[in-house]
Structure formats: structure tokens, C-alpha cells
Amino acid sequence: MKRAEVLVALGLLVVALVVLSQAIHLGPGWGEDGPRAGFFPFWLAVVLGVSSLWVLVQALRAPGGAGARPFFPVGGRRLVLTVFLPMAGAIALLEVVGFYIASLIYLVIYIRLTGRQGWPLTLAVGVLFPLITFFIFERWFLILLPKGLFGERLLPF
């Protein structure tokens, strides 16, 4: 927990510094007719920097060691990653083959491997979901979902 606390505070501090440098570049001051473009980002970055520094100091001073609660409960990291990684994979796939095919592959893999469901259910959900969304979005409401680089050619309809 302590390490996570420190890392997040450091991350926020870095964000604050980056924004600060950008804001100075934009003009952090008060112009003729009110604040300039960088005014708010500048002060927001200062506030974020101060507050994250505070959290950082608090975290460093807090007692760490064996008694502290770990960031992930036992086995938690694996469980979270089994949701997170397939999702990231699905989004990457979406860029290549488009939403419909990516969701088919994602659903089949996730439901079968992570969810350990039987094949009939897996395939039913995997095929029906893309089909239903296709008709609702693409056909009825005319919202075009991403087709990716090749999705256009892979779709049979």
C-alpha cells in the first residue's frame, strides 16, 4: 500500500510539473482583459503539486513494513489482470479488425478461458452480441462503430 501511495503521489507530482512548464509557456499571468490562457493551468498545477507533495510526505512518514495492508489482496493482482489485459487486447484488436470482430474474439476468449463457461453459451453470447449491436447501432440508429484497418473487408455484410 505504501509503495502504491508513494508512486501515485509521485505520478501526480510529475503531471503537475509538466502542466506547470506548459502553463508558463502559454502565459500564466493576468492580461489586459483577464487571465491569459495559461493562468488557470498554472495555478491548478501549483495546487496539484502542493497537494501531491503533501500526500507524498505523509505516505513516506507513515509506518510501512509487514503490518501494512498490501495494495493487492492475496491473488488480487492476477484477478485484476485477467480483466484488464483482455480488455486492453480487445481494444488493440479493435484498431485492426474493427469493433464487431474484436468483440466476437474477446467475448469467446474471455467467457471460455476466464469465465470457464461451456462452449454453447460462449458461442451464443460471442456471436449474438456483435450481431445485435450491429443492427442496433449500425443499421437502426446509424452510428458507425470503428471498423479498424481491415474490419471493412472482413465483415460478410
Added chain:
Amino acid sequence: MGRNSVRVSMGLLATVFLSVGLVAVTTDGPARAAWQPSKPVEFIIMAGQGGGADQYARLISGLVEKHKLAPVPFVPVNKDGGAGAVAMQYVKGKEGDPHTIMITLSSFLMTPINQKLPFNYKDYTPISLVALDNFFLWVHKENPITNVREFVAEARKRPMTVGGTGSKQEDELIFSFFEQKAGLKPFKYVPFKGGGTVAANLVGKQVESTVNNPSEALGFHPDKVRILATFAEKRHKQFPDLQTMRELGYDITYQMLRGVFGPPKMPVEARDYYAGLLRKVFDLNDFQDFLEKNVLDPSFMGPEEFGRWVAGQHDLHEQIIKKAGWVK
């Protein structure tokens, strides 16, 4: 309400909900004499929902649907943000695609200059111009200023507070142009997010003057607002007594393009197909009525003519922007 209209509307509802699914047919064979789109056409809108460009795109795609002018639906897709930069970048990436078109407004010319983007109008395939949108000079009815001469006299004395849509876009450009040509004190220009809000702030006397498009503020005319002049080239037949700025001695003519472009290197057959289609839309009574009510100038240009016209417009915009000091 007649029973006929009932049947027609329900028929349309049913048609759209049930048959849209069956429309798209893939006939992607070798190009025959007349090219036709073979899948839904992405109709990119350079602005958000509810804005002017959005209205035109939805009107056009609705009319294409209603009169069955195309074998596929035209799907309006809003890509707002970055004053049109996001839409332009997207369409640029669709090089050679015959199924993407984009409806544009002035930001199509101005944003690449203002933001120094790595693309501009030259990258896109001009298809056609369908209308020119007009700008009037408006003040509140209770404002003691009743004509342009008084307006100029006042604006030479003190910086007037004016409002418009967005920053460094067409409204501010017009005010800046006015400033340059008439030697006025720099306006205090208050940017708002949309034309409707601009009109509200004029009617609520938050700002002294605006250059709203007629459609945005005509509802308040003549009870709440007064029109001083039009920035069009010629007088409008809807307002025969309304003088143009040029007649009044200020050489300020500005109209906004309501046109359609395709992605870079769009096949000529596709380009000509869309130009022909837009011509058909343009000739519809529904469309002409719409233009007349909203005081737009109906003016149709085909691809070549439109391309030349846009180049001239680009130079005009660049000139005003440089002179206004928006970019160095």
C-alpha cells in the same frame, strides 16, 4: 391532419426501422459507367450536434432518404473539437475513400491557418458548394444606434462590446475585418459556444452587437433586435431595403461556405456522383424553401468551380487573419 400524412409518416418510420437493414448491397464490381456508393456513406460534420453545419448535413441526408436519391443511407457523423481540426485530420486519413464526405464551414479554411496544422484546403477534394450563409450586423432594438454610420462613429470613440461564436472564427474575423476597414477601436470581443447563445446575449443586452447568421436571430426581429446591414455582396430579396456594407461605403463582404469536400485523392467518378447528387438535393423545393427562410444565398458550384472559389477564399481569410495579428 390528413390521414394521408399519417400513412406517409408511419410508412417512413417503418421503412427506416425495418428496411435500412436490408439496403446495403455489395456490388463492388469493376467501375461501370455510373459509379454508385455500395455501403453507407459517412457524412462527416466539422462541428457538434445542433450547430449550423450539423443542421445542413442532417437536412441533406434526410432529403436524400426522403426522396430516395441514393441507394445507401448518408450517415451524419459529428467530429467536433479543435475547431474542426479533428474532423479534417480524420478525413485526411481516408485518402482515396469514395464513401466519406465532409460538410464544411469557415473553420475549414481558418483552423489550419490559426493552428498551423500540417494540412489545409488543398488536401481535400472539392465536391460542391450548396449555399452561402449570410451575416447581418445586429444591435438591440433599444440601442440608440440605428444605422451603420452611427455604429461606426460610436465604435471609433470607444471599444464596443460585441459577441460571437468561438474564438478566432468567422464572427471574430468579421468584426476584425470591420475594424481594419473602418478604422475602429478594437472591439471587446466576447466568445460564446454557439450562435443561439450569442443571440441570447444580444437580446439580453449582455453585448452591444453581434454578426449572427439570420437564422439565429431573426426570431427576435423586429421586436427585440435591429438589423443594421448585411455583409452579403447583394441585397436579399427577403429584405429589399437592407443595405449591404459595401453600399454603405465599407468594403466588407463576407459569406460563409456551406460546401462539401471529399478526402484527398477521391476517385473522380465518386466525386462526380456526389456533385450530381447534391445538385439534385439543391434543386428540391424543400431545400430551396429552407434556404429562403433562413436567408441563405442559393448558389451551387460544381467541383472545378468550387475548387477555384475556395482557393480565393483561403487567400482572403489568410490576409485578414495575418492583418489581425492572430498568427505571426
Added chain:
Amino acid sequence: MEALLNLAAGFEIAISPYNLLIAAVGVFLGVIIGVLPGLGGTSGVAILLPLTFTMPPTSAIVFLSCIYWGALFGGAITSILFNIPGEPWSVAVMFDGYPMARGGRAGQALALAFIPGFLAAFIAILLFTFFAPPLAEIALRFGPPETFAILLLAFSTFTGLGRGSPMKTIASAALGFILASVGLDIVTGQPRLTFDVIILLSGFSFITASIGAFGVGEILQSAEERLEFRGAQGKVGLRDLWLTVRQTGRCIGTFITGTVLGFWIGVLPGTGATPASFMAYGLAKQYSRHPEKFGSGAPEGIISTQSAAQSAGIGALLPMVTLGIPGSPTAAVMLGGLYIWGLTPGPALFVEQKDFVWGLIASMYIGNAMGVLLCLFLVPLFAAVLRVPAPILTPLIILLSAIGAYAVKNTTLDVWLLLVFGALGYIFKKLNYPLAPFVVALVLGDMTEEALRQSLIMSGGSLTIFFTRPIAAIGVAIALVLFFLPALAPLARRLLRSARPAAAPGS
């Protein structure tokens, strides 16, 4: 009296079989649109606009407005059941609606959204019916300084929002504000914090951020805890309805505040239902007797936000009908419709197109009644979705979130951001950084900056503009008091305490 006669005439038009059918179809589509992330009320209305080209104008506006009413109801459903906002204005409904559903009271949470939502809409329509023109006139007096005062008030109600470390609350809000400022600066047109990436010119959408931080973040957390919904009770019987009405009665102050505030925020040009729902939430919490229960399933949290959102939805149509000014993006799309149907919006509409205006007003009553009945009827169905086993429900929710994020700007960048915000939401939650201030800052941040800077342009850079205009001055003064109240109260108490012993000998 005249209004009543006009309304009666309006009802005659609205209850023609064709218009009733149109209204029913509209409400039904609206609920679906509201439920599906990625299909918002605004895009729903825009997409279905071409269908109205062949209808008579009155039927057309009935159809579109009924879609909107349906979407106002439907948005709450996704928020409460999945912690994914179905609509921008239902983000705040998630804060308490989802914890309540998660605690096994999904049916009750939905009823708490629908019934007060309907009652609020009803009150708002009454206000609309009898006071539309004068209210519109007053709304016009609200320029940028007044808008700024209102937004400042909204923030002042949020000072106590975060639980836990105040520094983490501040950091979370500051991060939200910073993300809100990314993109083209509205006042100067300069790109800010975009690092020369063109797609960043359009900034971050709070929809993507809230779907990610709340929806995806929640999924990650429940994955880790192997949690599933505990037997969500999906039945809503008459008794539940009665209980909800009584519950609303108990929070009558919250309900009325939400309704009136929502209506007024909706009427003001350029604000709309989304900020209204956040403000109502902040206020409800500030003045609740149990502020500590907010965020973990407080009924007031649902009642306030949903009643504000729905009455704001009604209010947003008021300036459109009376003045031709869009009070919200959805109203802007409908306004576009008005031109296409051949009507010119503006004050003249009320005089020249009586059938249209009063038909619309009458259909508001009908559409909202249909909406609440339809939603209550569908509650068991929606709640049944929660009984789908997690291994199937989880990927489906993720895919729906992806559609929702994509449809915000039609870019896949937003889908990637979902992943980023999901991780952020998960980590923030674990480390007790509150998420609500982050989202609120992201929603209201650029609006507030815009109003402030517009005001300062009007005044030539002088802050006195906020104190010389009466409405703005009152708003800013109240906001400042509220801001410093938490800091001042203990100080005042200490002063009193130290004053008392000092005074004692003398007395």
C-alpha cells in the same frame, strides 16, 4: 386562465390517436437510447430528426421531445445498474444509485429515480405551462457574470464532497480541472496542454472519464474482490412505489430544491441538465442530516440528482420555445428541426403557432407519464440483467462502455482512454482519492473558466463586474460564504468559546 384554455386545446391535439402513437414510439425509443451508452438523448434526437421531415410540425416536436423524456428516464437505468452513465446527466445518479443497487436494492434505487424524477418533471411542466414567457425574460438577464456566480455556487456546495484526506480531495479536483483545460482555449483559440497532438485539440470528455473511472474502475475492483451482485431484488410492487413516494415525502426539501434548481438551470441558456444534476447533488449533501451516507446509497442522492436532471430537461425547452434559444445541446438539435419543419422560433411562435406550442406542452404531460409507467414496468426486466453471471456480464459491460466512449467523439482514442481512466479509477479508489470531485471538476471546469473570462472581457479585466451586477453579486457573496464556512465555523466557535470565559467574570 388563458393558459388553461390553451392547454385544453393543446391536449386536444396531443391526444389524437396519431400523436399518442407518435409519443409512445418516441418515449420507447428514448428509453432505449437512454439505456444504451453511446446513444445519448442529443444524438438520439439528431439521428431520428430526419424521420420527422414528413410529419406535421406538432407531431414532429412531440416525437422528438418524447425521445428526450424517454432518454431522461432511461439514462438513470444504466447508471444505477452498471455504474456506467447512460447519459451525461446521469453521472451524478451513479454516486448513490449504484451503491444502493449493489447492496441488493436495485429495484428500490430505480424507483427512487423514476418516481421523484416524474414528479419533478410534472412540477417543471406546470411551471412551464403557466410562467414560460416571464421566466424566459428573466433568463435573458443572466449573462456570463451571473452564470459564473451560479457555477461558483455549485462548487461551493462541493467543498465537503470528499471523504477522507482533504489533500487527496484537492488533488483529485485539481486533476479534473487540469484535464478540463486541455484543448483549444475558448477565449484565445490557443491550444493548451495538447503537446502538438491534433486529436487532443478537442480535449477530454467527461463522459469517457466517468465511464472509465466509475464503470471500468468498478469492474476491476469487483474482479479483485470476486464480488457479484447480491440477489438484486428486481420486483417493484405497489408497496415499493408507496414506500418511494413516502421516502420522497421525507426528503421533500431535497426534492423541491432539486426540482426548482434543475428547472432554473435548465432555463438558463448554455447550461443544461448535466450541471443541474451535479449542483443538486452537492446541495443535497451539504444540507443533509446524514452527509456521511452520501456515496454509499443515500436515497437523497438519487432523488436530488434525478429530479434536477428531469426538471432541467423540461426547463431547457423553455427558452427554445419562447425565444428560439437552445438551453441545451438537445434543444439545439430540436431548434434545427424547427427550421426544417418551416417554423421560425422566437417570441412570435407563442402567438402565431399556438397549436404547435400548446400541443408540445400538453405532450410533455403525456410523454412523462408514459415514460414513468414504461420504466417501472421494465424494472424487473432490467434488474434481471443483474442475475446474469459475472463472467458473461463483465465483458458485455466492457464492450458497452467501449461503444459509449467511442461515440462521444467517434474516435478510438476515447476507447484507449477508457483503459487509462479505468486504471486511474481503480487506483484512486483503493488509495481513497475521492472520484466525484475529479468528475465534477472535469464537467464544470471549462464552463466556469469560460464564464469568468467572458465576464472579464466585458468588464475590461476588472473583477468589480461580479459585485456591481446585483444577481451576480448575491450569488458570488453566498458562494464565498459557503466556501469559507467550513474554515470559519470552527474559528468562530473557538472565538466564542474564548470570549465566554473572558466575559464570565464581568457578568
